[in-house]
Amino acid sequence: RVDLSFLPSRVxxxxxxxxxxxxxxxxxxxxxxRVEVFIDNKQVFAEPQSTIFDAARQAxxxxxxxxxxxxxxxxxxxxxxxxxxxxxxxxMYKLACCSKVTPQMHVTTNSLVVRGxxxxxxxxxxxxxxxxxxxxxxxxxxxxxxxxxxxxxLVDESxxxxxxxxxxxxxxxxxxxxCSDQQGMHILETSMEDQGFQYATxxxxxxLAHTDCILCGQCAVFCPTGAIVEKDHIQDVLKAxxxxxxxxxxxxxxxxxxxxxxxxxxxxxxxxGKLVGAAHAAGFSHVFxxxxxxxxxxxxxxxxxxxxxxxxxxxxxxxxxCPAWINMVEKRYPEYIPNLSTCRSPQMMMGSTIKAYWTExxxxxxxxxxxxxxxxxxxxxxxxxxxxxxKNGKRDVDAVLTTREFAKLLRMKGITDWNKIQDTAYDDPxxxxxxxxxxxxxxxxVMEAALRTAYETVTGKSLPKIEFHICRxxxxxxxxxxxxxxxxxxxxxxxxxxxxHKVMDLVKSKQKNYHFIEMMACPSGCIGGGxxxxxxxxxxxxxxxxxxxxxxxxxxxxxSHENEAVVELYKNFLQAPGSEMAHSLLHTRYENRMKPxxxxxxxxxxxxxxxHAGSGVLVLFGSQGGTAAGAARQxxxxxxxxxxGAKVRCMPMNSYNF
Numbered sequence: 001r002v003d004l005s006f007l008p009s010r011v012x013x014x015x016x017x018x019x020x021x022x023x024x025x026x027x028x029x030x031x032x033x034r035v036e037v038f039i040d041n042k043q044v045f046a047e048p049q050s051t052i053f054d055a056a057r058q059a060x061x062x063x064x065x066x067x068x069x070x071x072x073x074x075x076x077x078x079x080x081x082x083x084x085x086x087x088x089x090x091x092m093y094k095l096a097c098c099s100k101v102t103p104q105m106h107v108t109t110n111s112l113v114v115r116g117x118x119x120x121x122x123x124x125x126x127x128x129x130x131x132x133x134x135x136x137x138x139x140x141x142x143x144x145x146x147x148x149x150x151x152x153x154l155v156d157e158s159x160x161x162x163x164x165x166x167x168x169x170x171x172x173x174x175x176x177x178x179c180s181d182q183q184g185m186h187i188l189e190t191s192m193e194d195q196g197f198q199y200a201t202x203x204x205x206x207x208l209a210h211t212d213c214i215l216c217g218q219c220a221v222f223c224p225t226g227a228i229v230e231k232d233h234i235q236d237v238l239k240a241x242x243x244x245x246x247x248x249x250x251x252x253x254x255x256x257x258x259x260x261x262x263x264x265x266x267x268x269x270x271x272x273g274k275l276v277g278a279a280h281a282a283g284f285s286h287v288f289x290x291x292x293x294x295x296x297x298x299x300x301x302x303x304x305x306x307x308x309x310x311x312x313x314x315x316x317x318x319x320x321x322c323p324a325w326i327n328m329v330e331k332r333y334p335e336y337i338p339n340l341s342t343c344r345s346p347q348m349m350m351g352s353t354i355k356a357y358w359t360e361x362x363x364x365x366x367x368x369x370x371x372x373x374x375x376x377x378x379x380x381x382x383x384x385x386x387x388x389x390x391k392n393g394k395r396d397v398d399a400v401l402t403t404r405e406f407a408k409l410l411r412m413k414g415i416t417d418w419n420k421i422q423d424t425a426y427d428d429p430x431x432x433x434x435x436x437x438x439x440x441x442x443x444x445x446v447m448e449a450a451l452r453t454a455y456e457t458v459t460g461k462s463l464p465k466i467e468f469h470i471c472r473x474x475x476x477x478x479x480x481x482x483x484x485x486x487x488x489x490x491x492x493x494x495x496x497x498x499x500x501h502k503v504m505d506l507v508k509s510k511q512k513n514y515h516f517i518e519m520m521a522c523p524s525g526c527i528g529g530g531x532x533x534x535x536x537x538x539x540x541x542x543x544x545x546x547x548x549x550x551x552x553x554x555x556x557x558x559x560s561h562e563n564e565a566v567v568e569l570y571k572n573f574l575q576a577p578g579s580e581m582a583h584s585l586l587h588t589r590y591e592n593r594m595k596p597x598x599x600x601x602x603x604x605x606x607x608x609x610x611x612h613a614g615s616g617v618l619v620l621f622g623s624q625g626g627t628a629a630g631a632a633r634q635x636x637x638x639x640x641x642x643x644x645g646a647k648v649r650c651m652p653m654n655s656y657n658f
Contacts, residue, residue, distance in 0.1 A: 037105045046101045053081055053096040056109060063109055064118055064146055066125050068097040079121040080146075084108040084205075093117065112166065113205025115154055122146065154199070158209035160382040161231055162220060168227040169199040175219035175228055176200055182523060183497030186621075187213045200227070212595070214327040216497065216521045217378030217402075217530015230378045230531055233399040234409050240370035240398070241283050248369055249284040250350045250430075251275055253291055253441035254376040254526035255403045257547040261533040261540075262407035263418035268543030270551065273423025279374075280424060282413045289426045290373065291433030293350035294440045294449070296569070297321065298560035300343045300586050301446075302453045303577040305516060309487065314338050316492070316507060316514035319446050321345045323383040324521035324530075325500065326590065332633065333504055334592035342587040346440065347373050347380055348389055350430070351396030352585045357573050358430060372399045374406050376441075376529030377522070388588045402531025432565040435555035442548045443495035443525035444471035444478060447518040451482060451491075453561045458485035466558055474524050474545060477503060479512075490514045496523040595631070616647030 034045040039056050046055035051074065056063045066078035074097040081096040086106040093114075096107075108114055154166035171190060179188040187208075188200050202211050220228045241247060260269035279287045305317055320326060320341040329336055344352070351373070355366040373380065383389065384397045401409065415421065425431065436452055439445030448471040455463055470480040471491075476499035482489045492514045494503040500519050506512040522528045527544035537543075552558060560566070574582045617639060621632035636650045 035101050035103055035105075037101045037103075037107060039107045040110055050101055051097060052083060052085070052094065052099050052101055052105075052107055055101050056083075056096060056107070061109060062145075063096045064122065065097060066122070066142075066146070074098045078125045080118050080125065082114060082117040082121065084111060084114050111205035112154065112156060112164075112201045112207070116166065116199060116201065116205070119154055156208050157231070158207035159213065159215060159231070160209075160385050161215040161378040161380075162208060162213075162217060162228060163231055164200075164208060164228050166199040166201070166227060168225045170225055170227075171199055172224060173200070174222040174224065178218040178222045181498070183214075183216060183218055183521070184501045185212065185214065185216075185497055187211050188219060212331045214324040214331070214497070214521060215379040215382050215530075216324040218497075218522065220378060220530055221528075221532065221534060230402050230405065231381055232405070233372075233381065233401055234405055234412070236399045237370070237372055237401065237409065245370035246286070246364065246368055247284045248286045248288065248354060248371045249279045249374060250288045250290045250293070250347070250354075250371070251279070251374040252347070252376055252526065253294065253438045253548065253551070254529060254532070254544070255374050255406070257441065257527065257544045257551070258376065258403050258532050259407060260418065261535065262404065263416070265418065266543070267535060267537050267540040268547040270547050272551075273425070274418065274421040275374075276426055277422040277424035278410050278415055281415050281421065282410055284372070286427045287424075288350065288354070288430035289433050289437075290346050290350055291437035291440070292430045292563070292565060293346035293353065294437035295434055295560035295563040295566045296349050296353070296586065297343055297346050297440075297446075298436060298449050298453050299566060299570075299577045300349075300582060301341050302450050302457060302561075304341055304343065305450065305454060306457065307578070309515075316517045317341055319518045320588075321440065321446055322379075322520050322522075322526075323377070324379040324497075325519045327379065327382070327593075328497070328500065328521065330590055330593040332594065333508075334594045336504075336507075337590045337592065340590055342583075342589065344389070344586055344588050345380075345383065346437075347375060347400075348383065348396060348588070349586050351384070351389075352391075353430065353569070355391075355396055356585055357569065361429075370398050371396070372401060373397050374401050374403070376403055376526045376532045378402060378530040379521070380531075386588075388590070403529075403533060404531060407533070429565050429568070432563060433555075434560055434563050435552035435558035436560045437563075438548055438551040438555065441526045442545045443474065443520050444493045444518065445525065445548065447471045447491060447493050447516070449560055450516070451484070452559045455482075455484050456559065456561065458487075472549070474541060479514075489516060492517045494518070495520040495525050495528075497521050616649065619648065619650045621650070 033048060035048055037044050037046055037055055039059055039061055042059055042061070044055050044059045046058060053063055053065070053068060063081050063083065065081040067075050068081060076095045076098040079095060082093055083096045084107070085092055085094045085099065087102050087104070156164040173190055176188045176190055180186045187202055189203060190200055202208060217230060220230055256272045256275050257268055257270055259275055260271040261267055265271070276287045301319070308315065308317055316339060318329070318336070318340050320343050323345060326340070329340060351371055354371050355369070359366045359369065381400045384395050384400060389396060410416070436449035439449050448468045451468050452463060452466065470478065471493060476494065476496055478493040480491050482491060490513060492503055492512070494500045494517070500521060503517065503519070507514065520526070522530060524541040524545060527548065528541050557563060570576055574585070576582070619632045619636050632650050636648045639646060639648050
């Protein structure tokens with residue numbers, strides 16, 4: 001129904017010779033006789049008997065075509081105007097030029113699957129003109145419009161972290177295998193059209209931002225053609241430099257054992273001094289160490305954990321340093337949000353410390369600085385735009401450069417001879433850190449750093465041995481029981497999405513009773529992050545890991561609570577770990593972002609007769625679809641709640657032996 005109550009009783013229309021009055025009833029009849037449809041989620045009132053193509057044009061939505069013209073009878077010859085249509089509970093692909101609108105029809109013109117079909121049809125139609133390129137330019141306006149559409153038709157820029165350009169995809173399936181086999185997310189799949197055109201896409205061709213993608217960036221690490229890359233922040237940095245902002249850089253621990261690879265050095269080369277020197281040469285006036293904020297994180301996280309021990313939970317407490325892991329909890333395991341540490345990641349702790357503490361100390365306006373972080377992680381780009389991280393609508397960290405991007409920036413600045421870069425120390429006061437902070441760069445490192453501080457805080461005694469070797473190594477899952485002042489603490493450490501899912505299954509099934517769990521979404525932790533240099537060296541992660549351990553052992557101070565700069569920050573500004581001021585600047589909150597399961601799906605699943613007595617229920621989902629995987633797990637959980645004790649399994653179809 002269309003609300004016309006705002007219209008006057010008569011509508012005055014002026015003409016050259018006279019003024020004519022038209023009753024509102026006639027106007028209302030004309031409007032309400034139109035057909036309500038939704039095109040790309042936009043409400044459109046189309047003329048009766050009009051085509052989808054006409055309705056889209058009316059709404060200002062471009063649908064590509066070669067054969068169609070509004071003054072000629074539709075032919076449906078080129079098939080470039082393919083769209084996805086849902087009507088009456090049925091979904092199908094139709095040609096926009098030949099298909100009439102129906103009430104409540106939902107049309108999608110811009111999904112990657114739809115655009116892929118249109119792209120394939122366009123290439124076939126244009127084959128005779130191949131000598132001019134896919135779509136020739138400068139011949140007719142129609143071709144120019146098609147050329148413009150063709151260039152952007154398979155590009156997905158919806159995410160804050162990653163850009164997917166399927167014009168560059170060669171269907172090698174590296175990204176699909178990384179997403180499914182390694183990360184256990186099943187967001188990407190390979191789309192095979194009837195005519196053989198193949199590329200990587202998401203389930204139902206959804207934009208990446210509309211899926212359960214956690215933005216870990218492993219797809220980008222493995223992509224050989226640049227079809228998936230991190231979203232560029234270099235231009236933001238260059239713009240800020242042009243505006244003469246005070247340029248600040250912080251660098252994460254994993255970047256210093258990987259950056260040199262971009263300039264031909266062996267994997268694992270420690271390049272701390274050259275990284276800082278290169279940053280100064282590239283125009284950053286102050287270079288701080290994210291490790292300082294890692295020590296700060298340990299002070300807050302250890303305090304939070306010890307408070308939970310006294311209160312009796314909630315357990316397990318999960319680390320919160322990894323933004324991809326946070327995305328996973330919010331999208332797949334929101335019932336465990338209360339178990340997450342409320343600590344910001346070191347990147348975001350450093351960001352707020354720079355803009356709240358350092359600017360005050362230096363008598364600088366926070367608006368005059370441009371704070372950049374050098375990270376091994378693509379999810380960090382998304383993290384800086386989380387609503388919970390903004391202060392009065394402004395970022396604490398203004399831009400994130402991956403290790404690969406920073407190397408690219410250096411080359412753009414003419415800094416290419418690695419051996420000529422002068423070793424330089426981090427700037428005070430936010431450049432001092434401990435060996436424990438360096439461990440944040442590798443799986444198990446956050447746990448080891450936290451245990452060092454928690455043990456000495458509880459017992460008041462020095463550790464008999466500073467290394468916790470049970471936390472070390474690249475095993476996907478590690479478990480241990482640690483005696484902390486007479487209290488037995490059950491810990492677990494997981495790296496790589498697939499292993500994270502396995503640990504969550506253990507937690508949810510109550511097979512294990514953990515107190516503290518470190519989760520890192522990327523394989524081996526940050527050293528294997530989605531923004532790190534690409535490498536075909538099978539031992540690259542081992543070499544980076546060894547260098548992280550060398551950074552720790554080579555540092556004089558190796559416990560976060562002994563960082564004098566951190567102690568000074570609490571004394572002069574934050575007051576104490578866990579204080580109101582500390583919570584204001586160093587802690588955050590989370591939100592449930594799980595997609596709801598359609599009620600009818602749950603109804604059907606709970607009324608299916610089990611195939612074999614005593615065998616339980618098996619929930620199968622499409623082998624690559626992130627949305628389907630999330631829905632399947634949700635069905636499993638709801639079934640278990642309705643039927644306590646029921647045996648329910650959940651697996652992708654490509655893992656099931658039919």
